[in-house]
Amino acid sequence: MINVSVNAGRLNKRVNIYRYTTITDSLGQDKAVLRLVKTVWAELRPTRGTEFIEYYKEANALQYKVTMRYLSELTEKDVLVYHDRQFAINSIINIMEDNAYMEVYCTETKDKKILEEV
Numbered sequence: 001m002i003n004v005s006v007n008a009g010r011l012n013k014r015v016n017i018y019r020y021t022t023i024t025d026s027l028g029q030d031k032a033v034l035r036l037v038k039t040v041w042a043e044l045r046p047t048r049g050t051e052f053i054e055y056y057k058e059a060n061a062l063q064y065k066v067t068m069r070y071l072s073e074l075t076e077k078d079v080l081v082y083h084d085r086q087f088a089i090n091s092i093i094n095i096m097e098d099n100a101y102m103e104v105y106c107t108e109t110k111d112k113k114i115l116e117e118v
Contacts, residue, residue: 006067006101011041015066016081017074034079042068044082047105063090066104070094080106 018034025031048063064087066080080087087106095101 006095010043011068013042013044013082015040015042015044015068017071018079018081020077020079037073037078038071040068040071042066042080062108064106064108066106067101068104070099070102072099074102074104080104 016039017037019037020032021035022030022032043066045065045067046062047065066087074089074092076089076092078089080089085108087108090105090107093103093105095103
């Protein structure tokens with residue numbers, strides 16, 4: 001068995017994991033909201049930034065690699081939140097398939113914010 005070596009001291013950011021859940025509002029309509037699932041220690045590293053034109057205005061997106069301890073319940077549908085910044089998950093990689101650490105590749109889009117309801 002290969003030992004995955006990640007310096008735990010690098011996991012120095014508190015990251016919240018949110019998941020979309022469906023609630024029924026006062027009018028009886030279903031509404032998707034973000035609910036806090038878990039708070040974990042992680043490392044955030046920017047990997048790439050892009051600029052593009054969306055709806056005739058300039059926008060940008062920053063891509064990050066987030067390293068954290070392995071969580072089997074994390075999916076691509078979840079949202080990571082660090083302070084007031086939100087990250088959409090693109091892919092999740094179980095490092096060396098060892099269930100010890102994982103790399104989560106995310107995109108932070110500065111012009112789009114998802115309102116979170118706790």
